[in-house]
Amino acid sequence: MATVSDAIVQRLGEWGVDRIFGYSGDGINAFVEAIAASGDLDFVQARHEEAAAFMAVGHSKYSGTVGVMTSTQGPGAIHLLNGLYDAKLDGVPVVAIIGQQDRSTLGSAYMQEVNLERLFADVASEYLQTVQTPEQVPLVIDRAFRAALATRSPAVVILPHDVQKADAPELPHEHGILHSAVGYSAPRVVPHVDDLARAVEVLSASERPLLFVGRGARGAQDEVVAVAEALGAGIVTSLLGKPYVDERLPFAAGTMGHLGTTASARLLAECDGLLLVGCDDPWTEFYPAPGQAAAVQIDIDGRVIGNRYPVAVGLIGDAAETLAALLARLPDSPPDSRPETEPAPAPATRTADGTGADPEAGSWRATVEREVASWREVARRRAATPADPVNPEAVLAALDPHLTAETLLALDVGSVVYWYARQLHLPHGVEAHVSGRLASMGCGVPYGLAAKLADPTRPVIVLAGDGGMQMLGNAELVTLARMWPRWADPRFVVCVLDNGDLAEVSWEQREMESAPRYPASQDLPAFPFAGYAESLGLRGVRVDDPTALDDAWREALAADRPTVLQVVTDRNVPLLPPFPQGEQKLQSMHEGLAREGASGAAAARLLDEYASHERR
Template sequence: MATADTKTVADLMVERLHDWGVDRVYGYPGDGNNPFLLALRRSQAAPAFIQAKHEEAAAFMAVAEAKYGRQVGVVTSTQGPGAVHLLNGLYDAKLDSAAVVALVAQQHTSVLGSDYQQEIDLQTLFHDVASPYIQTVASPDAVPMVLDRAFRSALTYLQPAVVIVPHDLQQAQAPEIGQEHGQIVTAPGWSRGRTLPRERDIEAASEIIEAGDRVAILAGRGMRDAQRELIELAEHLGAGVTMSLLGKPYVDESHSLVAGTMGHLGTTAAARVLQDCDTLIIVGSNDPWTEFYPAPGQARAVQIDIDPSMLGNRYPIEVGIVSDAAAALEALRGRLHARPGSQWRRDVETHVANWHEISRLRAAVEASPLNPELVVRELADRIPPDAQLAIDVGSCVYHYARQVRMATTVEAHLSSTLASMGCGVPYGIGAKEVAPDRPVVVLAGDGAMQMLGNNELVTVASRWPSWPDPRFVVVVLHNRDLAEVSWEQREFEAQPRFEVSQQLPAFDFAGYAELLGLRGIRIDDPSRIPSALDEAFASDRPVVVEAITDRDVPLLPPFPHVDEKLDAIRGALGEEGAAGARARDLLDTYVRIEMEHR
């Protein structure tokens, strides 16, 4: 332990992290952050250090800490390449509004500006991703103040903050900070309080909603603490509820008015509710899929958000309410007349019921060898109510949005707005570190696993013996294709799939798991799916379930939006020969199911 005479700035940094209640620091070592890492070793009250296998993954883990734990995620890296590798995870935090603080090393102050080894302009590098707060510490006296401001910025703006600390400054003796000129004494601590709506905004919004006949609600993650109030308002108005991808975990999809996720990967029920509504209430959402909103002018709109800068950001609203979602929704319900048994309510319930049948029938479509929708549907039935779910990016997100209807007690997260492949296993690790006594489920494609997930299974293998609950189930949809992009080539470009860019090399995911001391289960028979998943959740160690799925199962936008694109998709598949013919048969099957249940 450092004494008063030997205490360094790095020791002071560790103390400040402790004062902020930081439990873990994710990262990777290098010469630049060695003083900080060794200060972690020396301290008896230091946060735990979780070593990732790549700085990008470490940043994703810090984002997961923020999302699952609702606290600041902290990540550290060395200078140069280590700092560059952080960018993808930090942009994930920026675009999904997650509070992350990055502690980044820099070369010695004496060599800055000399093109020294691993010297890059870190202020410029992080300027966009951490625009609310980025600071290079120039003096030992400034360390507590800069860290305090970084944490308060991250929590206030829900954006990354970056603190750059040169190597020699980390090694410097810790200062005694008093009241001398040029010294600033600050304290760790932050509180948001509660924001209540203005009465005149509630009144104006109520007039708009009352005038409409067909009310739709678009719920984002900003309503996660207003789940009861949102459903009560929907029932009061007979309103259809749709969700952004980030809002999906917080809305009970078993409710007859809940139409599911909106957007390109959303449900047909959500698409029809938004297409047919005349009034839209946006609650805590900044979903970018604007082509799936009501057409401008079709619906009068009200928006509720805690951040005034979000009002009118995606759709032309008439009234914006700056407020905690629960308070605003409660106030609105008290002013609006109930609409029991309305025709719109009956229409919404019909759309929802039809969609539930469509999704069931899609999962039942025979594929070679496995239909990925069936795998995910069976997985959803087995997710424990106290689980934490991490979803990687790719075709698996479509199946998550359409086939997973889970309890709202399940925390589920993914890289939504950035949509970065490779986040799944790092997110799962972060979730497990936040709550090691809860089971974790990771859903990923083989492309994302080959990109980053396989590396971080090594981290899982090293960490799991310390977890009280060893359940960490990774379900890999293995089709040897970058399926989402293959279908995008057909849909958006009206071109056949480009084999060279899309095909993935073979990889034995189950065998690899066994090599790491984990459990590996391979499924290529539909009848084996239930028992294999049951085995995975009963295992005494983390499990990789490798499901061999069919790359030709369609990934389509919801009806009716896909109608105008079907000819282009069919034409592209026609240029793919025999393989395209098979995919076209599956496409036609999906279309027939939809047409029979409109």
């Protein structure tokens, strides 16, 4: 006789699920046994439930489908929280199926009994349900998936152990029994015509327009460039939007914010028109001053319109379709691209080169391109700055020419994200993901594993610091060692920037508190990452010479097995925010470094050198 667990596994298959990430335990064992019996689902065992949750989130980010995770009750369930919040804050659909003690024991302070509904009430606010009877199962699973997809958020299903083992239900057609069906089709969401017309008026009146592009533009890369060209605009991106703009374009100014580029900071400070596309970045001090720029915002989620900056027009809609509709109405658009059912807009005065609404617009595009070229020179000089022994920016600069359109990048959280944002120019087609809004350390290797499983034919590069690796990454190298022999394509590189320091926090202490680095909280124990990889049957390479970086990347990406590339880097390389905001932080940073005595002198010298690159 089939059980409730068998029915759930079958339903997951009908939803297109072929992989589930998790860790077993007595509270979920009946469900795990059903997975084993089916032969249809691949159970990916992580070393820790938190890593399993990150894998499910990574699966969703790289594949565009729902990531599914599972755990037992009590501690296993608690460990899932970090990954679930990662999904919630980055707007990613995942479903968690979590075990619970038998219904008859609940409320008795039983072994590993935790009030799971209270625990998950915030993170799974869009859908959270305990299955109380077998008859609920199809409906609850279906609603969990639809809620996750419709709201791009986590859904949690709590499954008591006795319900898991119960007989699969046969649903009669009677009162109190609900029949459900599998399936979800995303709607076509486009703004009202009047709103589009108002947006065109605002954008066409701008003399110094800028596009600010976020992850919501994932499917609108061509449209973003076309609108920027039509407006004579520059483009900046959020951290999560970086993979969706080709930064080799002369008007692509790179990532904004604390870890961003000087070009993005200067252009945002000068623009008088702002088109936000699928972006809800929280670094509001880097936005134009309120009232400086007339803003139009495009987002599929109406709740974020005007969330970070006062907008003149909010356009609720799919990014690609909305941009295409705007492009068809802009004065520079070809006549045959405009919908036949709507009148053409009144002609606007344009410059001879067609790049703006008045004679200043052409010079704005020239200004954008000068700022971009200037920033690229700053980035080049930074990567070439000598450090002891290796400048971490040089590691990423050396990787840049080895990236191809098929590369999948996974980022851990820490200073490595700064160097990624500033030194890598991602070819069209590269997917790169990080724990964005939650910014949780330890996500790098789990994300990388999920990326490889989602598309085993593509090479994966994980960029991590020694802090993130010691937190979760080292354990998941064990998972990597277990899994890679099954892969036809073994290209998987974990690059560890090893500086013995929680560098991002060390620089935050100096920047935000004018405080010296606190060794007790910031020092990391030495760990032989490359040697550890070798002990697991992986390849390990240790680099402490900047001239060896290019060969190391080439060899790692051509290796016959996954490779851990341990690069010994200098903790003193500063995490200086882009100017002009960064200039305001110099004094507090120097005050903190001065209190470190001789140990802060090298960092102070590098800080001054980096600042000199920024100044005109």
